[in-house]
Amino acid sequence: MAQHLGFKPDEAVFMNSLAVNPEGKGWRLASVDGLEGVHSGSVVGMSGPGSTALHFPLSKSHREYCEKYLEDGGDLKQVARNGEGKYYPDASITRRLLEKTNSASTRKLLEGKVIANSYVTEEEEELAKKVGGRTLMSSDKFLQFVGKDYIHKVADDIGIEAPPGIVIDKPAPSSSIINSFRQKLQKKGMDPDHTKVWIKPSSLCSGQGVISLPRGDTESLREGLLELAKVFHGVGFYEEEVKESELSRDDPFKGITKFMPILLEADVGRLPWVSRKVDDVAVNAVLGQDGVVHIETTPFVAVDGEYTGSRLANPQDEPLVFAAEVSTDKLMHRMWEEGYRGYLGVDAMVVEKKNGELMAYLNDLNTRLCGATPLIGMAHKVEANVGYRPSVFSQTFTIRAPENMTDPFEVIKANVGDHLYRASETEYTGIVPTVVDAYPESGYISFRAIVIGRDDLHLGFLRKALESMDKYEGLTAVRNTSKDIGLEIGFFILIENVTQNSNLTEFSTLQVARALTRGFASGLAAILPPEVVLLICMVSYHDSLEVDLQDD
Numbered sequence: 001m002a003q004h005l006g007f008k009p010d011e012a013v014f015m016n017s018l019a020v021n022p023e024g025k026g027w028r029l030a031s032v033d034g035l036e037g038v039h040s041g042s043v044v045g046m047s048g049p050g051s052t053a054l055h056f057p058l059s060k061s062h063r064e065y066c067e068k069y070l071e072d073g074g075d076l077k078q079v080a081r082n083g084e085g086k087y088y089p090d091a092s093i094t095r096r097l098l099e100k101t102n103s104a105s106t107r108k109l110l111e112g113k114v115i116a117n118s119y120v121t122e123e124e125e126e127l128a129k130k131v132g133g134r135t136l137m138s139s140d141k142f143l144q145f146v147g148k149d150y151i152h153k154v155a156d157d158i159g160i161e162a163p164p165g166i167v168i169d170k171p172a173p174s175s176s177i178i179n180s181f182r183q184k185l186q187k188k189g190m191d192p193d194h195t196k197v198w199i200k201p202s203s204l205c206s207g208q209g210v211i212s213l214p215r216g217d218t219e220s221l222r223e224g225l226l227e228l229a230k231v232f233h234g235v236g237f238y239e240e241e242v243k244e245s246e247l248s249r250d251d252p253f254k255g256i257t258k259f260m261p262i263l264l265e266a267d268v269g270r271l272p273w274v275s276r277k278v279d280d281v282a283v284n285a286v287l288g289q290d291g292v293v294h295i296e297t298t299p300f301v302a303v304d305g306e307y308t309g310s311r312l313a314n315p316q317d318e319p320l321v322f323a324a325e326v327s328t329d330k331l332m333h334r335m336w337e338e339g340y341r342g343y344l345g346v347d348a349m350v351v352e353k354k355n356g357e358l359m360a361y362l363n364d365l366n367t368r369l370c371g372a373t374p375l376i377g378m379a380h381k382v383e384a385n386v387g388y389r390p391s392v393f394s395q396t397f398t399i400r401a402p403e404n405m406t407d408p409f410e411v412i413k414a415n416v417g418d419h420l421y422r423a424s425e426t427e428y429t430g431i432v433p434t435v436v437d438a439y440p441e442s443g444y445i446s447f448r449a450i451v452i453g454r455d456d457l458h459l460g461f462l463r464k465a466l467e468s469m470d471k472y473e474g475l476t477a478v479r480n481t482s483k484d485i486g487l488e489i490g491f492f493i494l495i496e497n498v499t500q501n502s503n504l505t506e507f508s509t510l511q512v513a514r515a516l517t518r519g520f521a522s523g524l525a526a527i528l529p530p531e532v533v534l535l536i537c538m539v540s541y542h543d544s545l546e547v548d549l550q551d552d
Helices: 060-069 093-098 104-110 122-130 138-144 149-158 176-185 220-236 315-337 372-384 408-419 456-467 511-518 520-527
Strands: 012-015 051-055 073-076 114-118 165-167 197-201 210-211 264-268 274-288 293-303 304-313 342-353 358-366 391-400 429-438 445-452 491-493 537-541 543-549
Touching: 051 274, 060 408, 060 429, 093 114, 093 537, 114 122, 122 138, 138 149, 149 315, 149 358, 149 511, 165 176, 176 220, 176 264, 197 220, 210 264, 220 264, 274 315, 293 315, 293 372, 293 391, 304 358, 304 372, 315 342, 315 358, 358 429, 372 391, 372 429, 391 408, 408 429, 408 445, 408 456
Parallel strands: 012 051, 012 114, 051 073
Antiparallel strands: 165 264, 197 210, 197 264, 274 293, 274 342, 293 304, 304 391, 342 358, 391 445, 429 445, 491 537, 537 543
């Protein structure tokens, strides 16, 4: 990566610090309630010869494992979290380094280096200035490319396809937004009343604020915009005196002080000229000194329709990969011409048109290291060691956390057993646990498993080992977590006229939770019997799943 960016590995410090100052210019980059940073207990950095990676080791044993089996001649440095305080500034690598720029060890580590962080904010610029180094680009330049709205803004000009829809750049009454969107769909020959619709904030991550509507009629859209306004209210975008209960369907963004662009899009899989969705992929590249360098295209791994990870493309994926790369290449070259420098992942949905042609709709832009980055790095590292391309996928798993747990990584190791990746000891195959999140009070641990096999058969064997772990049979969509510790997600389900023949307990809580994450109405319709009609109840998750039926 350093060479693609135009410098030697020992001239850079690679970081994956995603905790953002909520009062700074990069406030849009923050990803959790309170705008305080990322909800991740461990971001593991792996470096090449001569370069330095900074990371958060969750525990001593996890750090030792990484250094022994993953590190390859680089210098892994720890910048530990400062207690259990706020994610910002305690979890910000950049902020912690800024506090120590006068120390000899920090100056030796950073002096004259390129500060190559996933995000470029004013804090990275300040750090680089203090140590006589530089960033990949200015923070102002970086922020020009952040968000899903950038794709829409350049799509027509460069000849790529974004999902049909509109971008709302500033607050407006519901009627104005809805009329613009419905007119856009009608001009494309679509009936909004019978078209599935997505409402998305441009930059909030981890699925936060993404609203799925089964149809785009006026009342559904008014309700969807109000729900998004409530999400914005929950992360502090409104004036303090504005209460959530005061938000209105007619003007839901009245009183907002921080507004990010909003996208209203038609669901690509339901477009009249589309016969079927083929797959979702991420096209990963580095935009460096000499142009765009394609790294790898990774199809998504999904469970019950929900994204949980990625995999390396196989030869049979060639038509899928080609369709995605043709479109993303145009987007990446435009970004390079406009000054973007760094790592990049573009999410594309590939569909088959009714004439049999494959085409890609570009629906997200990740201007940072992303979920597929560790998978790609490990795959390339193993290929260099063994001389052939391994079969690799990554997926998020959730397992039980025992009472009085002292080290989550040791719990994961015990679950994985002999299948743990240990370099040459396991012939460079096995399971690599990364990005460990521990929630002992809620009874679970989640982690991203990078699974490396000799071939697809071996990969299937390792997958079965993971699927036989001591699973946590609760909500698996942990990326939607809204609290620092514990899980407290409110889903609104309604059940009316539950007859003696329609017992909700026949359906596991996991089925209900997964269905809800796929979309309110369509999810319930998929699992509930026809005689069960919708009503309101709230599912609140602590150590057990409780369902309360409301009288009204």
